[in-house]
Amino acid sequence: MGRMRFWGSATMLKGATFGLAMAAGVLLAQSGAEAAPKTAVTVGMAVEPSGLDPTIAAPVAIGQVTWQNIFEGLTTIDRAGKVQPQLAESWQISPDGKTYTFKLRQGVKFHNGVAFDSSVAKFSIDRARGADSVNPQKRYFASIDTIETPDAATLVLKLKQPAGSLLYWLGWPSSVIVEPKSAADNKTTPVGTGPFKFVAWAKGSKVDLAKNADYWNKSVSVKLDTAAFRFIGDPQAQAAALKAGDVDAFPEFGAPELIKSFEGDKKLATVIGNTELKVVAGMNNTRKPFSDRRVRQALMMAVDRATVVEGAWSGYGTPIGSHYTPNDRGYKDLTGVYPFDAAKAKALLTEAGYPNGFTFTMKAPQMAYAQRSSQILQAMFAEIGVTMKIETTEFPAKWVADVLKAADYDMTIVAHAEPMDIDIYARDPYYFNYKNPAFNDILAKVEATSDAAEQEKLYGEAQTILAHDVPSLFLFVMPKLGVWDAKVKGLWENEPIPSNVLTDVSWAE
Amino acid sequence: MTKVLRRPVFFIGLVVTLALFAVALLSLVWTPLPPSRMNIVHKLKAPFDFGLLGTDQFGRDVASMLMVGAWNSLSTSILAVALGASVGTAVGVTVAMRRGWVELVVMRGCDIVFAIPPILSAMMLGAFIGSGRFTAIIAIGTFMVPVFARLTLGAALQIWTRDYVMAAIGMGRSKAKITLAHVLPNISNQIIVQVTIQLGLAILTEAGLSFLGLGMPPPNPTWGRMLADAQTFLGQAPWLALMPGMAIALAVLGLNMLGDGLRDLLDPRDDS
Numbered sequence: 001m002g003r004m005r006f007w008g009s010a011t012m013l014k015g016a017t018f019g020l021a022m023a024a025g026v027l028l029a030q031s032g033a034e035a036a037p038k039t040a041v042t043v044g045m046a047v048e049p050s051g052l053d054p055t056i057a058a059p060v061a062i063g064q065v066t067w068q069n070i071f072e073g074l075t076t077i078d079r080a081g082k083v084q085p086q087l088a089e090s091w092q093i094s095p096d097g098k099t100y101t102f103k104l105r106q107g108v109k110f111h112n113g114v115a116f117d118s119s120v121a122k123f124s125i126d127r128a129r130g131a132d133s134v135n136p137q138k139r140y141f142a143s144i145d146t147i148e149t150p151d152a153a154t155l156v157l158k159l160k161q162p163a164g165s166l167l168y169w170l171g172w173p174s175s176v177i178v179e180p181k182s183a184a185d186n187k188t189t190p191v192g193t194g195p196f197k198f199v200a201w202a203k204g205s206k207v208d209l210a211k212n213a214d215y216w217n218k219s220v221s222v223k224l225d226t227a228a229f230r231f232i233g234d235p236q237a238q239a240a241a242l243k244a245g246d247v248d249a250f251p252e253f254g255a256p257e258l259i260k261s262f263e264g265d266k267k268l269a270t271v272i273g274n275t276e277l278k279v280v281a282g283m284n285n286t287r288k289p290f291s292d293r294r295v296r297q298a299l300m301m302a303v304d305r306a307t308v309v310e311g312a313w314s315g316y317g318t319p320i321g322s323h324y325t326p327n328d329r330g331y332k333d334l335t336g337v338y339p340f341d342a343a344k345a346k347a348l349l350t351e352a353g354y355p356n357g358f359t360f361t362m363k364a365p366q367m368a369y370a371q372r373s374s375q376i377l378q379a380m381f382a383e384i385g386v387t388m389k390i391e392t393t394e395f396p397a398k399w400v401a402d403v404l405k406a407a408d409y410d411m412t413i414v415a416h417a418e419p420m421d422i423d424i425y426a427r428d429p430y431y432f433n434y435k436n437p438a439f440n441d442i443l444a445k446v447e448a449t450s451d452a453a454e455q456e457k458l459y460g461e462a463q464t465i466l467a468h469d470v471p472s473l474f475l476f477v478m479p480k481l482g483v484w485d486a487k488v489k490g491l492w493e494n495e496p497i498p499s500n501v502l503t504d505v506s507w508a509e
Numbered sequence: 510m511t512k513v514l515r516r517p518v519f520f521i522g523l524v525v526t527l528a529l530f531a532v533a534l535l536s537l538v539w540t541p542l543p544p545s546r547m548n549i550v551h552k553l554k555a556p557f558d559f560g561l562l563g564t565d566q567f568g569r570d571v572a573s574m575l576m577v578g579a580w581n582s583l584s585t586s587i588l589a590v591a592l593g594a595s596v597g598t599a600v601g602v603t604v605a606m607r608r609g610w611v612e613l614v615v616m617r618g619c620d621i622v623f624a625i626p627p628i629l630s631a632m633m634l635g636a637f638i639g640s641g642r643f644t645a646i647i648a649i650g651t652f653m654v655p656v657f658a659r660l661t662l663g664a665a666l667q668i669w670t671r672d673y674v675m676a677a678i679g680m681g682r683s684k685a686k687i688t689l690a691h692v693l694p695n696i697s698n699q700i701i702v703q704v705t706i707q708l709g710l711a712i713l714t715e716a717g718l719s720f721l722g723l724g725m726p727p728p729n730p731t732w733g734r735m736l737a738d739a740q741t742f743l744g745q746a747p748w749l750a751l752m753p754g755m756a757i758a759l760a761v762l763g764l765n766m767l768g769d770g771l772r773d774l775l776d777p778r779d780d781s
Contacts, residue, residue, distance in 0.1 A: 236741060258741055260745065261744050311552065311567050366722065372567075375567065375728065376549075378728055379547045382545075391726065392640070392722050
């Protein structure tokens with residue numbers, strides 16, 4: 001409370017200014033008090049997407065503008081993370097799990113007037129799985145052998161082997177249905193079947209959407225007439241835009257340390273939800289000394305996850321013990337497998353042949369969470385005699401080239417955004433260079449069954465293997481720091497998949 | 510001494526600069542707390558609440574970080590200016606000695622180097638050899654080369670017209686010997702003044718590079734990065750931005766005042 005003592009006069013001044021601003025705000029609000037509820041919303045995002053076609057590029061920002069607003073899929077993922085029917089009304093799976101028969105919805109039209117039918121669905125999936133496809137999740141379509149369209153309302157997928165997660169994958173932003181004639185231009189002028197139409201994209205500033213009056217789903221009533229996504233990278237500017245009312249909502253606010261400054265502001269609601277953003281410090285598992293499992297385990301024990309969360313993200317976040325979040329199905333809390341114990345860490349390091357520690361380089365992206373977490377890890381490793389140099393590596397371009405593609409690194413740190421992506425540790429090549437046949441086996445079994453309980457048990461086993469092998473240092477799950485106008489209703493509190501679904505958004509009276 | 514006291518600008522500059530050097534040197538042997546020790550339980554404490562100047566977002570002692578930051582900033586700047594001054598002076602006096610097409614080529618080359626701001630060259634250099642202290646020294650030093658080259662060229666050309674130089678030429682002394690024996694000693698005052706002023710500029714540039722993440726990597730504290738890190742904490746912990754900001758301003762101000770004072774003091778025309 002020493003702060004009050006020293007900055008009392010400044011606080012009073014701020015109070016007086018705030019009072020004036022409030023008075024002005026009240027006057028302004030009264031002048032328009034009798035108006036009907038607003039039908040426009042401006043949603044803020046930290047990162048501007050590179051294009052607007054989620055089927056050709058990986059950045060999650062693309063889906064966060066377009067998914068469920070402009071584009072829809074055969075299936076969708078609801079706010080609880082469950083698979084729901086969308087452009088496919090229903091489906092049947094053959095007993096051997098290798099034939100999926102979808103009954104498609106009739107009367108659905110794209111924003112350009114073209115009707116949706118089985119040929120359009122076949123086109124979309126063929127485009128995503130084709131030889132020259134650049135779909136970011138192309139491997140999810142690899143199990144599909146042939147696609148048949150017996151009639152306009154039926155789509156049959158014949159698989160090479162069972163794919164237990166296929167329906168879930170079909171709900172992803174990268175699996176949305178696109179229309180053949182307009183598909184090539186979706187990057188700049190997206191055309192979908194969703195409740196909003198694309199209007200304009202002012203590069204560097206915002207994307208405008210307008211209500212699709214002919215939306216097929218009459219069971220939802222879209223309350224918004226227009227919506228805009230505005231891109232503001234700097235957290236200070238994000239806070240200013242929210243306080244000034246230039247932006248109505250920031251579903252993923254950028255700076256946890258600024259969240260407290262919204263408390264006491266009755267106009268704004270602060271909603272802390274969960275996400276799939278797993279912050280992990282990946283190691284190059286084939287490079288010495290990380291090729292020794294004991295070294296990786298020792299480094300894990302040198303880390304006090306709670307302190308990392310406190311220091312890097314102001315205490316907002318949940319420690320994890322494997323590449324899995326508490327909101328994923330079949331989650332097991334494995335933070336106790338290698339808990340913080342510097343003495344044990346040092347002993348294990350000695351056993352592995354590094355009694356005096358070693359020196360390595362951390363390639364850390366420039367984002368605040370990565371920079372701060374690296375500095376905390378650096379201090380923690382120093383306690384067990386390990387010297388970590390930090391090299392800031394610009395994300396995405398340089399990081400993707402150096403780490404993700406070339407795997408030329410010792411350790412790195414990044415938040416993995418995709419839900420249920422524990423299978424990245426089974427991929428070869430992938431930047432961890434982690435190879436464990438037993439682990440790959442379990443993930444193959446997950447796809448071979450469509451029994452949810454069995455899948456969850458297998459996911460539990462997979463998590464346990466990773467917690468013991470420590471291919472990455474599993475740190476924490478980032479929360480979704482949502483800040484929005486208290487009158488805005490219907491935004492997702494949690495983020496089972498990166499998105500900004502506006503279908504149910506409305507303004508309270 | 511009375512001459513010194515009659516010039517308050519010089520005097521204040523000298524005191525501030527000496528204090529800066531004293532703090533920087535002291536940090537080599539003593540700081541209140543280890544500057545990179547994190548104590549997250551005590552994060553964002555106000556000045557006097559914890560330590561002299563409070564703590565940052567990781568619970569590190571701001572006073573200790575400022576002290577070590579002073580050393581990091583000063584040592585980088587001194588090396589950069591030393592590089593710029595030695596290369597620049599060598600270039601300047603050599604050109605003054607040779608004249609002709611050499612002068613044309615070298616001075617246009619200097620113009621080109623001068624046109625590239627140090628932040629830009631640090632970024633380019635960083636892309637090749639990685640950013641860090643070495644990159645910062647090279648980038649700032651390179652930028653200073655033309656400054657010293659121009660200064661010494663102008664000053665040396667004047668010396669070359671003096672009678673005693675003419676006499677030396679007449680006696681058959683080599684140009685290189687004349688440069689060492691007559692030209693350099695007579696332009697050293699101007700070089701010293703310029704070094705002081707450029708040192709202030711180098712500190713400012715180093716802070717800028719660190720602010721952008723192109724300076725010394727963590728855990729070495731630098732004033733620029735402290736300032737950058739403080740941005741989002743401005744509302745909660747304004748001292749985190751104020752302290753390094755004031756340190757940079759004070760250091761630059763002190764060196765500039767010292768430079769101005771030195772110029773007055775060493776100017777041979779002002780003997781009244």
